[in-house]
Amino acid sequence: MNPFVKSLAACLFTFGFLGNVHAILPIEKLDSYKGAKAYLVQTKALPMVDIEVSIDAGDRYDPAGKSGLADMTAALMNYGARGDKGLLNEAQIADEIADLGANIGLSVGGERAILRIRSLSRKDLRDRAVQLASAMLSAPTYDSKIVEREKQRTITGLLEAETKPEFVLERRFKKSVYGNYPLADSPTVKSVSTINTNNLKEFHKQFYRGDRMIVSIVGDVDRPQANEIVQALLKQIPQSGQAITKLPELQRSPVEPLSQREIEIPFDAQQAHIAMGMTAVARNNPDYFPLLVGNYILGGGGFVSRLMSEVREKRGLAYSVFSYFAPGKDNGIFQAGLQTKNDQASVALEVMSSTIGQFIADGPTPSELIAAKANLVNGYPLRIDNNRKLLDNVSSIVWNDLPLDTMDIWTKQVEAVTLDQVNAAFKKYLAMDRMKIVVLGAKNK
Template identity: 65%
Template sequence: MKLMLKIFTLIIVNVLILLPCAWATPPIETLTLANNARAYLIQTKGLPIIDIEVTIDAGERYDPTNKKGLAALTAGLLSLGAQSGKRTLSEAAIADEIADLGASLSVAAGGERASLRIRSLSRADLRQRVVELGATILAHPSFEPNIVAREKQRLIAALLEAETKPEFILERRFKKAVYRDYPLGSFATPQSIEKIQVSDLKQFHQLFYRSDRMTVNLVGDLSPLEATQIAQALILQLSPTGPAIPALPLLTESPVEPATARETQIAFDAQQTHIALGMTAVPRNDPDYFPLLVGNYVLGGGGFVSRLMNEVREKRGLAYSVSSYFIPGKSNGIFQAGLQTRNDQAALALEVVRETIARFIIEGPSPADLLAAKANLSNGFPLRIDSNRKLLDNLSAITWNNLPLDTLETWTKQLELVTVEQVRLAFQKHLAMNRMQTVVVGASVTPKK
């Protein structure tokens, strides 16, 4: 009996290990729309729910130099009032309609893009109403002056509070150090928010919120015909095109720095010192994306099995956590490593992080490390697509970055093809310690002479 139990247990364990390899990845279907927009569908039948994202090429990188925050404020105001013909939708009316439908609707803008997200039951009458509401706020925001004034003050107050937090200061100063004069290197301030007027919001919306700058992504219990009708309805009220928008400046590489990395030190009265170091890196569609992904798992993305965690925490107890990661975008990206540590340990912790990264750039991973990294990433892949929302996140990333539509189907295969030499060459090509930017918020880490 015990022998049979052991055999049964081994069978179950082996099945669980092999499950990720057999995980069925749903295909991405292309839908045909008018008005120069693109639309894509992933069909799922498990739940009577649909998730929709309208991606708009209207991110913070398009903010005017003296009015940073315009893109985010424009997006945030869309769901706070709309005016379409004789129909006026107040902020309260929009919120009540969403609640009555048991749906969710939100609009936000990030560095590269803005997005409208909708979640609804797939029942035809319910989804039709929330889609109509989404289409109205996309095309006809009212930008009511009193609401604009209130939201400006709310944003200003939030910025003032955030500026008292070391992690917020670190994030902003690090991106400024890396991006420098590129649009993603500057951010909204209370002063820039105060300068934004209703006319600026209307002009930004008119220029950027049009169907030739939009992609509609849908996931859920929908047929291709139903998905096409929904996507078409969402963009129907928008202008199909508009005036040419000036091209963004190219992100050029930072000039080669001296042998020691550039540091920005910001005094802050706290028990912990916050540290970030890194540089510009690859866009998501770069051929070296997978070698960098796998290599970074070994370096600092694999939690307790990573080199950084072993050197900084396990061997020396300098920090509770330390990590590194690549953040790829459509046209560029960032490599960043970081940690928090006691003030009196900051100099040593930074030295260890730099030495560990420098050594990894030269040596790359061992064959055993590479094999373990690929296995962990591959076995964790089902958790990246185990819900409609995660599928939508993946679909959005694929369509925004112009990746092949079979990216989800080939993701684990791409991992398996990565070699030790590819990782080493990719890290040496894209990272260099003499171009790394370091930002320290807290205690000074300059070694005493």
């Protein structure tokens, strides 16, 4: 085994034991470069560095009829790129990553695409990893043969996924809640089939540029080294480009009750799968913390939640039941769900609905609020106890335009939540007669 890989393995093994979970490390704002913002958290716990590039190029920018384009644009970056020393094919990229003992990964969500790098912080290894990632980020080749091969793999994966109730439910739920907003659409066999090499290159050219990027760095590097990393990563990236059509506003759930709240989807499965929810708030909304604390009591606190008590503990209708708010930079949703036997679907839905409805109407008890805040505050150190979790937090903070001291004041914001704030926030953003409900399976089978 490559000695650097051995070194990395040793670091990973000890990683959880070396982090200081008590001190909150500050987020430093780095020099802007090519229009991109950049941030750093220095930590010397391990000789490693974790880097993320967030690109405003998520699924919501898929053109009509080409759902899946944003995903494929990012996914195919590590299948060929043009570097300083010429073309690199997928095998050469994979070999270089393995030789470095590094990780370079790409993912796409609704709002953004993400490139992540994890490397030993030793300069020669770090520089090689950054150089490779820079080539993938700025100059992917999108070879037509590879594009066709990966399209077929994606189509095969979609066909298989369509046999799984969880996939079908989530796709239909998104369509129901998001309505005409771009995130309502999901990749299909038809939409993926229409994507070609030119589409990928054009999407990359349009969206992968400095003024749509944020770089976050956590690890064993100082400020000058971090600025060097940012410049090396983005050296071939254009600073700006053509104007991009503004996305439509996400239509909030209407004030008036919905004429059709429940959608039933026949599906041959042993259990019924149920989802309910509606549009909610963005992460920077002032009511985020009252909703966070309230939802811990309602359905986010596992076995201590109201939903778990009513649905599982008292009635045995489901093994698990949950609720959560999923806030983003520009929008967000509330979702609750469970799985149950087909012949119990109606009862389970009624219990889940009545529990959520009662919580909206009456809110939590004082003792529930105290316990929820204590659990969230006491569990907070586990959210920042290693570099990856720190990077997750830094990334969320800078992407959502939150104050840079958010990690310092997070527990204080939780502790400051009052009963009145929880009650007001739930009444303001949620209403049972405006919830969309999707039931997949045979309810009365």
